[in-house]
Each structure stands twice: as structure tokens, then as C-alpha cells.
Amino acid sequence: MDDTAITVRNLAKSYRIATSGRSHDRLSEALVARARHPFQRRAYETFDALHDLSFDVPWGEAVGIVGRNGAGKSTLLKILTRITAPSGGRVELGGRIGSLLEVGTGFHPELTGRENVFLNGSLLGMGRREIRRRFDDIVRFAGVERFLETPVKRFSSGMYVRLAFSVASHLDTEILAIDEVLAVGDAEFQRRSVDKMRDVAKDGRTVLYVSHQLQTVTALCTSAIFLDEGRLLLHGPVEAAVEAYRDSFATFRVRQMDADRRPGSGQLRLEQVSTTEVRGPTDDTVVTFGVGVNPDVVGKYFVSCVLRDHQGLAVAQCDSRLVGLWLDPSEPRSGVLRIKDLWLRPGPYTVDMYVCQSGIFDEWRAAASFEVLPHLPYPELVTEEGVFAAVMCDFDYEAW
Amino acid sequence: MRHEPGSQPHIVIVPPGRLNVPRARELWAAREILYRFGVRDVVLRYRQTVVGVTWVVLQPLVTAAIFAVVFGRVAGLPSGDVPYFLFAFAGTMAWTVFAGVLTRAAPSLVANQALVAKVFFPRVVVPLSANLSVLIDFAVSLVLFAVLLAVNDVNPGWAALSLPLWILCALALGSGLGLAASAVMVKYRDVSYVVPWLVQALMYATPVAYALEAVPPDIAWWFDVNPLTWLMECFRWALLGTAAPPTWQVVALLGTSTAALLGGLLVFQQREREFADVI
Numbered sequence: 308m309d310d311t312a313i314t315v316r317n318l319a320k321s322y323r324i325a326t327s328g329r330s331h332d333r334l335s336e337a338l339v340a341r342a343r344h345p346f347q348r349r350a351y352e353t354f355d356a357l358h359d360l361s362f363d364v365p366w367g368e369a370v371g372i373v374g375r376n377g378a379g380k381s382t383l384l385k386i387l388t389r390i391t392a393p394s395g396g397r398v399e400l401g402g403r404i405g406s407l408l409e410v411g412t413g414f415h416p417e418l419t420g421r422e423n424v425f426l427n428g429s430l431l432g433m434g435r436r437e438i439r440r441r442f443d444d445i446v447r448f449a450g451v452e453r454f455l456e457t458p459v460k461r462f463s464s465g466m467y468v469r470l471a472f473s474v475a476s477h478l479d480t481e482i483l484a485i486d487e488v489l490a491v492g493d494a495e496f497q498r499r500s501v502d503k504m505r506d507v508a509k510d511g512r513t514v515l516y517v518s519h520q521l522q523t524v525t526a527l528c529t530s531a532i533f534l535d536e537g538r539l540l541l542h543g544p545v546e547a548a549v550e551a552y553r554d555s556f557a558t559f560r561v562r563q564m565d566a567d568r569r570p571g572s573g574q575l576r577l578e579q580v581s582t583t584e585v586r587g588p589t590d591d592t593v594v595t596f597g598v599g600v601n602p603d604v605v606g607k608y609f610v611s612c613v614l615r616d617h618q619g620l621a622v623a624q625c626d627s628r629l630v631g632l633w634l635d636p637s638e639p640r641s642g643v644l645r646i647k648d649l650w651l652r653p654g655p656y657t658v659d660m661y662v663c664q665s666g667i668f669d670e671w672r673a674a675a676s677f678e679v680l681p682h683l684p685y686p687e688l689v690t691e692e693g694v695f696a697a698v699m700c701d702f703d704y705e706a707w
Numbered sequence: 708m709r710h711e712p713g714s715q716p717h718i719v720i721v722p723p724g725r726l727n728v729p730r731a732r733e734l735w736a737a738r739e740i741l742y743r744f745g746v747r748d749v750v751l752r753y754r755q756t757v758v759g760v761t762w763v764v765l766q767p768l769v770t771a772a773i774f775a776v777v778f779g780r781v782a783g784l785p786s787g788d789v790p791y792f793l794f795a796f797a798g799t800m801a802w803t804v805f806a807g808v809l810t811r812a813a814p815s816l817v818a819n820q821a822l823v824a825k826v827f828f829p830r831v832v833v834p835l836s837a838n839l840s841v842l843i844d845f846a847v848s849l850v851l852f853a854v855l856l857a858v859n860d861v862n863p864g865w866a867a868l869s870l871p872l873w874i875l876c877a878l879a880l881g882s883g884l885g886l887a888a889s890a891v892m893v894k895y896r897d898v899s900y901v902v903p904w905l906v907q908a909l910m911y912a913t914p915v916a917y918a919l920e921a922v923p924p925d926i927a928w929w930f931d932v933n934p935l936t937w938l939m940e941c942f943r944w945a946l947l948g949t950a951a952p953p954t955w956q957v958v959a960l961l962g963t964s965t966a967a968l969l970g971g972l973l974v975f976q977q978r979e980r981e982f983a984d985v986i
Contacts, residue, residue, distance in 0.1 A: 322984060334895035389720060389827035391983040398720035412825045417751055426747055429739040430826050 311401060312482055312513040313364040313387070318396035320357040320382055320537075356382045357537045359396070366401070369504070369514040371524035371545060373552040374534035375559065376619045380517045383534070384484050387515065402481025403432060407503070414471055416460035420451055423459055427474045441477045449473035476503050483507050484515040501527070519618045521549050556657075560673045571662070571669040575601050575608060575636055580660045580674035588699060589684045592623075592646040594658055594675065600639045607633035608668065611661040612644050617654055622698060650699035653681035727976040729829045741832040745839025748811070752840065763847045767803065771796035774916035784921040789861055789947050796855065798915040800848050801942035804841055804877040805935065806906045811837035812885025813902045816982070817892050823982050830979050831972065834889040838878055845874070852946065863948035870945040876964040877938055883967030887974040893982055914939050934963040 357379045364370055372380050385391045387398065388406045413430040414423050424445055428438040446452055449470040451462070459467055485504055504527060508514050518524050524531060524545060531548035533541040533555075541551045563569055566576040578597040583590075594612055609628040613621050625644055627633070634640045657676045662669040683694060684701075753760055771792055778784045779791030786794040812834035816823060819833050856863070892898040913935040914922065922930055930936045937960040940952040 332895065333897040334891065334901070335897055337895065385983070386720065389718075390825065392723050392980045393720065394722055396722075400718040400720070402718075404718070412821050415747060415751070417754065418747060422747070422750065426743045429743045430822065430828060432736070432828075433739075434736075435739050 310365070311363045311399075312366045312368070313362075313401070313515075314397075314399040315363070316361050316397045318357060318360040318383075318386065318398060319355065319394050320379075320386060320391070321353045321355045321394045323353055355537055357386075357393075360539045361396075362532065362539060362542045364513060364515075366513055367508075367511040368530055369508040369516065369528045371528035371531035371548065372515060372517045372534065373519075373521070373524060373531060373548055375552075375555055377536075378534040379537040380534055381486055382537075384486050384515065384517055388484055400482060404482040404484060405431065405475070405478045405480035406484040406486070407475055414459060414467070417458050419458055420446075420455045420462070420470060423470070424474055427471065428478070431475060431478050432480075433478055445470075445473045445477050448477070480512075482513045482515070484517075486517045521552070525549060556673065556676075560657075560676065563672055563674065566669070569669060569671055571667045573668065574604050575599060575662050575668040577660055577662060577669050577671050577674065578639075580658060580671060582658055582675045582677050584677050585680060586677060587680050587682065587684070588650050588653060589701075592644075592649060592651075592677075594644040594646075594660075595641065596644070596660055597641040598634065598639065598662055600636065602637050604636035604664070604668075606664060607635055608662060608664045609633055610642070610644075611663060613659040613661075614646075614649075614651075615657050615659065616652070616697075617656070620697065622651065622656070623649055648701065650684060650701065651679045652694065652697070652699060653679045653683075655679075723980045726973070727979060729831065729976065733829050734831075737829045737832050740828055741836050742839070744832060744836030748836065748840040749843055760847070763844050764851055767796060767799045767848045768851070770799045774799070778917050782917075784917050786918055787920070787947075787949055789949070790859055793855055793859055793861060794918065794943075794947065795916055796852060797943050797946040798939060800845065800852060800946070801873070801877060801939055802910060802913070802915045803848070804845055804874060805881040805938065806910070807841040807844065808837050808878055808881030809885045809888070810902060810906055811841065812882060813888035813892060814899055815885075816889045817896070817899070830982060831886065831975060834886050834975070835882060837885065838882060841878070841881075842874075861947060863944075863946055866945050866948055866951065868945075869941070872961075873938065873941045873945055876941070876960055879964035879968040880934065880938065883964075883969070883971030886968075886971035890975040890978040890982075893978065909935060934960060934967075937963075 360383070372383065374380050382391070384406070386393050387400070388404055413427045415426070418426065424442065425435075425438055428445075429435070433441075446455065449466070449472075451466050451470050454462065454466065459470070462470070483504065501523060504514055504516060508527065508529075514528075516524065516528060528545050530543060531541075531545040532539060533548040533551045535555050541548050566573070569576075576599050578599050580594065580596045582592065582594045586592075592614065596610065596612075598608075598610065609626065609632065611624065611626045613625075614623045616622055623646060625646060627644075632642075634642075655676065655678050657673040660669075660671045660674045661667060683689070684699065772795075774795035775790075775792040778795070779786060784791075815834045815837060816830065823830060823833070888898055888902055910916075912929070913933060914930065919930060919936065919940065937952060937956040940949075940956060941960060943949045944951050
């Protein structure tokens with residue numbers, strides 16, 4: 308009947324953001340506002356999270372979805388798993404879709420293991436008979452046979468996750484969606500998700516995989532989709548999509564150099580931000596910056612700098628007000644930020660720079676970038692997996 | 708497990724229409740979730756409370772006793788041919804069905820927001836699942852009531868057979884208001900303060916603890932137009948064998964209940980599309 312697992316036509320999703328006044332989260336406030344201004348129509352600005360997406364996914368394909376933060380990857384997955392509704396377009400799914408975003412949702416700490424399996428299973432779309440049939444498998448896989456009548460609040464966190472994962476993975480949907488971004492935090496869970504995905508793809512089912520980890524995408528996916536600012540820019544071979552994803556950082560940086568296209572009120576703008584482009588892990592991070600002039604701004608302002616790794620994780624934040632530096636807007640100012648004793652892991656980093664007072668004057672994302680060279684600052688050698696924390700540090704051991 | 712063409716259900720996702728009517732097949736598939744939610748609520752309440760089941764027995768008994776003392780003894784209001792305690796007990800039972808569904812359904816979506824933001828299923832089952840636990844409470848107090856009837860030698864007669872219909876009306880009225888309140892609460896959290904207060908106010912504005920005969924004629928119009936009065940009269944007729952309510956009240960009650968349920972569903976479905984985005 309269906310030749311494709313997923314058919315997407317002109318899919319769009321937009322959110323309304325109130326611009327006039329503030330949005331009310333109390334009914335009483337909303338009613339008072341309505342009574343005061345009975346004829347005022349709320350002005351909305353629409354924010355398009357997805358524009359006019361069309362693509363087909365054949366059966367048995369593992370599709371990676373890549374894109375920078377805010378590109379619409381998670382929104383796309385939420386629409387496909389029907390958590391949120393699209394604003395336009397049409398999606399046809401050739402079978403049931405399951406996702407591993409919902410592991411453990413619906414688990415109630417006071418209910419026993421058995422009760423939770425039935426509750427969670429039904430939420431994931433299993434019928435009672437299906438749960439009964441698979442119940443023994445689920446419990447055996449999780450290894451909690453002895454604790455079925457115990458409230459899960461008494462479970463160890465490992466048992467809890469195992470049981471939750473076991474229920475989710477025993478749901479045999481024809482399409483499986485995995486969002487790595489939503490699953491961060493638990494390394495064990497991530498590993499299991501990837502293993503599960505491998506099995507599913509081997510089975511000839513269809514997998515959608517959202518990830519920032521390009522190695523995993525390259526290793527597991529048979530094709531990939533590249534999203535940028537809600538638009539589908541490429542659907543094809545994994546290598547091409549990954550390449551486009553890498554290039555998008557450069558394009559973004561170029562676009563951000565135009566101050567008028569940056570967020571912030573614009574009363575003051577950064578004129579330049581730069582840093583040493585290549586450096587060793589233990590070197591000081593030195594960022595120089597220049598801010599323009601605006602005599603109309605009252606009071607002094609401060610600057611703030613955020614270092615991000617390639618996954619967009621903020622590694623360090625340096626607010627000049629924390630060290631008592633406030634700048635005068637009546638004359639152009641330049642300065643230098645020196646970060647000492649921050650040992651960064653090897654890899655690419657970007658520098659975000661902000662100019663603020665009570666609001667944000669200028670927000671320059673990826674204003675500068677640098678690469679930390681892959682040599683480790685320690686006397687002995689280990690493999691790259693041996694160093695996995697967000698940052699490295701200067702340490703020594705003593706033993707007695 | 709291989710894909711066999713044509714064997715899989717076919718799902719179409721499009722933007723919700725104006726009425727956003729849920730698909731019948733999805734609702735039918737969600738009956739297991741409705742049941743599991745109901746079981747969860749019942750199990751949690753009976754497992755977590757120290758007094759357990761006694762609570763469900765004790766609550767209407769104590770409430771009815773207080774009403775009997777305050778309204779029957781202190782205020783000296785009439786209760787027809789039946790003892791005041793029994794009269795108040797029947798009223799409390801009926802009221803608890805309506806108010807129980809309303810007060811449990813209203814905060815249900817917000818309480819289950821993790822689910823709403825992460826899993827797809829027809830959202831209506833969340834507030835509707837309140838019906839199950841309320842029905843179980845009602846069954847428990849009905850047994851108690853039957854004992855009380857026998858002890859006091861009161862026989863409601865054939866009218867008792869109409870009881871299921873009035874239970875349905877009370878559930879529909881409560882569910883309708885509860886559905887609407889739960890949907891509005893997703894966006895406006897202060898509704899959670901309004902609902903209990905409203906229920907309390909309505910209880911005094913409805914002949915729950917006192918008889919309709921005790922109402923002064925100059926404000927009787929309010930009781931004539933209050934659908935909850937009709938509900939109370941129908942319940943007491945079925946439970947105590949008091950005078951049958953006029954036909955127009957019965958017809959109006961059935962109409963209002965249906966309208967309340969449909970109206971609540973409509974409000975709920977209208978707002979459903981934005982739940983996952985707002986919650």
C-alpha cells in the first residue's frame with residue numbers, strides 16, 4: 308500500500324509570539340487586560356520553526372537529521388511523533404512510530420514495577436494483550452523479576468532506567484525516532500539507544516536519528532537530512548549532509564558579522580572580536596574586543612563572553628561585571644579578556660560576545676572561533692576516549 | 708520483523724481543523740490508557756492514605772453528620788419524611804459525584820504535563836480518567852447507604868432503578884466543566900484556585916444539605932434555573948423515594964448534561980493543539 312515509510316509534503320510549523328504587551332499567564336490578568344482594552348487585538352509575531360519541508364523516506368532506511376541548534380530538528384521529530392501538531396502541510400506514515408524520547412514518562416514512583424509496565428506500555432500505544440504477551444520478555448530484559456511488586460520509588464536508578472527502557476524497546480513500531488539532544492545526561496541510556504537503533508536498522512525498519520555526534524550519524528545512517536533555520540537544505544548521502552552541516556557554521560559566522568542582523572537592541576554594537584586561532588589545551592584564552600560609541604546611552608555597560616564547544620555547550624562564561632569592569636558608552640572602548648587555567652579539550656570552539664546593561668545591546672554569536680590542538684597536557688599517553696569530561700584540569704595524585 | 712506492505716496502519720498528520728474532532732479509531736485505541744490512568748488514581752489514593760478505604764467511608768458519613776447537625780438541628784430545617792442524616796447523606800453522595808469529577812479533572816493536565824509534552828495520545832483521556840475513581844468512591848458509599856436505608860426502614864421504591872441515569876448526568880456535568888477547566892488551566896494556572904472555590908460556592912447555592920422546601924419563595928427562581936438543583940431532586944427521588952421532580956426538570960437535566968459534556972469537549976479540543984507548546 309505504501310511504498311515509503313514517511314512522506315512529508317510542505318510541512319510547516321509556526322509559533323505565535325505576542326509582541327504587544329506581555330503575555331498573560333493568569334486568567335485574572337488576561338481578563339483585566341481585556342476589560343481595560345476591549346477592542347485591542349493582540350499583536351502577534353509568528354516565528355517559523357519549519358518552512359515548507361518535503362521529503363520521502365523509503366522503508367528500511369536510517370536517516371540522520373543534522374543541523375545547528377534551533378534548526379528545527381526537534382520540532383520535526385515532535386511533529387512526526389505527533390506530540391505537537393503542524394501548522395501546515397501533510398505527513399503520511401506507513402506504520403506506527405515510536406520514539407525513545409518517552410522512556411520512563413508515565414512511570415509513577417508509588418506504583419509497583421508491574422503496574423508501571425502496564426501503564427507505560429499503554430501510553431506508548433501497546434494494547435493490553437500485547438503487553439501481556441511481552442510482559443515476561445520485558446521483565447527479563449530489565450532483570451527486575453524479583454521486584455515486580457515493589458513500588459519503583461524503591462528501585463535503584465539503574466533498575467528504574469532498565470525497566471523503563473525495556474518497555475520502550477519492546478514496542479515494535481515500524482518507524483523509530485531517536486533524539487540524542489533530548490536524551491543527554493545519561494551515558495548508559497545513550498549507549499543503549501544507539502545499540503537499539505543499530506538492531507532496528509538491521510531489521511529493515513525505518514529509523515530517524517537526530518544527533519550532533521557526526522561520527523555516530525556517519526556510522527549508522529544510510530542517508531541524512533540537513534536542516535538550517537527551519538528549511539530543508541539537503542536530503543541525500545550522509546557525507547554531503549555532514550559537509551553542509553559543517554559549512555553552515557562558517558556561513559552563520561559570516562552572517563553574524565553584519566551588526567544589523569544580530570539580535571539585541573543595537574544601541575551599542577561590538578566592532579570586532581578576535582582570538583588566537585590555534586592553541587594548545589593549557590594556553591590562556593585571550594579575546595580582544597572593541598565596542599562602538601553612543602552618547603545617548605545613560606550609565607555604564609558591561610561585556611560578557613561565552614565559550615562554546617562544537618556541541619553548543621557553554622564551557623565558560625566571563626561577565627565583566629563579576630570582576631567589576633564597567634565601560635563608558637560615550638567613547639569607543641577596546642579591551643582584552645584573558646582566561647587563565649582553563650584547560651580545554653581538543654576540538655573546535657566558538658566565542659559568543661555580549662554587550663549588556665539592563666537589557667542586551669548586542670549579541671554576537673560565534674564572533675570568533677579557535678581550535679584546540681589535539682595534544683594532551685599530561686605526562687603519560689592515553690587514548691582519546693580516556694579523556695571524556697567537558698574540560699580537563701591540572702591535578703596530581705598522592706598516595707600513601 | 709520485516710515490513711509487509713499494506714499490513715501496517717496508515718497514519719496521516721495534518722494541521723488540526725477548526726473543531727479538531729479526535730479520530731474515533733484513536734479514541735478507541737486509547738481506552739486502555741483511560742483504564743490505566745483510572746487504576747493509577749484509585750491505587751494511589753487507597754495505597755497512600757493512612758486510613759485507606761476507611762477514608763472513603765468516613766468522608767460522606769462525617770459530612771452528612773455535620774450537615775444533619777448544622778442544618779437539621781441548629782437551623783431546624785425540614786427534611787420531609789426521612790431522617791435528616793439520611794437526607795443529607797443522599798445529597799452528599801450526589802454532590803460528590805459531580806464535584807469529585809470536576810475537582811479531579813481540572814488539574815489533571817497540568818499534573819501530567821511530562822506526559823503531555825512527551826507522548827502522543829488523545830489528551831481527553833487525562834481529565835476523563837477522573838470518572839473511574841469517582842465511580843468507585845460512589846459504589847463504596849452506595850453500599851453504606853443501602854445499609855443505612857435498611858436500618859432506618861426507608862424504601863425508595865422503583866424510582867431507584869433510574870439511579871444510573873442520574874449518575875451519568877452528574878458525571879457528564881462534572882466532566883464537561885472539568886474538561887474546560889483543565890484545558891484553560893494549561894495556559895492560566897490561577898484557574899486552579901478558582902475551581903475549588905467555585906465548587907464550594909455552588910454547593911451552598913444548591914440544595915445539597917437542605918431541602919428545596921426550605922428555600923424562601925423570593926429567591927426560588929435561582930433554584931429553578933440551577934441545573935444542579937434538578938440533579939439533586941432526581942438523585943433524592945431515586946435514593947430516598949421523595950417526590951418525583953417535574954418532567955421539565957428531568958428533560959432539562961438530560962439536555963443540560965449533554966450540552967455541558969459536548970461544550971466541555973469542544974473547548975478542550977479547541978485548545979488541545981497548543982498543549983504541548985504551552986505546557
